[in-house]
Amino acid sequence: MLSGAAASAEGRASVKSSAVPAASPYLVNVRDLERRPGELRERELDLNAPDQLGAGAAVVTAGTPVHIDLRLESLHEGILATGDVDSAATGECVRCLDSVSVPVRVEFQELFAYSDDEAFDYRVRDDHVDLEPVVRDAVVLSLPFQPVCRPDCPGLDPATGEKLADDPEQRPAAIVDPRWAALEGFAPVASGIDGGDAVAEEEKR
Secondary structure (H helix, E strand, O other): OOOHHHHHHHHHHHHHHOOOOOOOOOEEEOOOOOOOOOOEEEEEEEEEOOOOEOOOOEEEOOOOEEEEEEEEEEOOOEEEEEEEEEEEEEEEOOOOOOEEEEEEEEEEEEEEEOOOOOOOOEEOEOOEEEOHHHHHHHHHHHOOOOOOOOOOOOOEOOOOOOEHHHOOOOOOOOOOOHHHHHHOOOOOOOOOOOHHHHHHHHHHO
């Protein structure tokens, strides 16, 4: 048998090991809507993205504020979640490499089913719906593949690497095809014979 002190220590250890992790900020309680077709709730969620959204030239970094206007409707099959997401993505202009901030405004709609049928992608779990994968997919698909600081950004001079926007009068240096580089120093030599003299010279031969 364990002594009183040993049993107490073992009890504290077991409590610590079974600690429940912090809930996701995307979890929404729908207990008051379950199995009540026709019931409707509107909610606003303000959270900081716990993880980065996206992996391309523009991303919503972890910690960025995310606002969600949410509408939850109880149906016979489950809970229909409709939302508008507002946030901001950051990245680099693909033309001049300046930092850019891109507003993110996207909508989503998804059914969270009561059934475990494979026909449904998302389900109600423990009286909650988890919006994280739905919001992630909607945001990532809305991010620009090639963000620019402005639509008419002229980019960089290919020869010097300097920003063309800093000097509006500057024009990109002409790029010579390397196949013609050997002819750059070539200059035609005047023969000194006009067309008529050339014909007479030919007749003498």
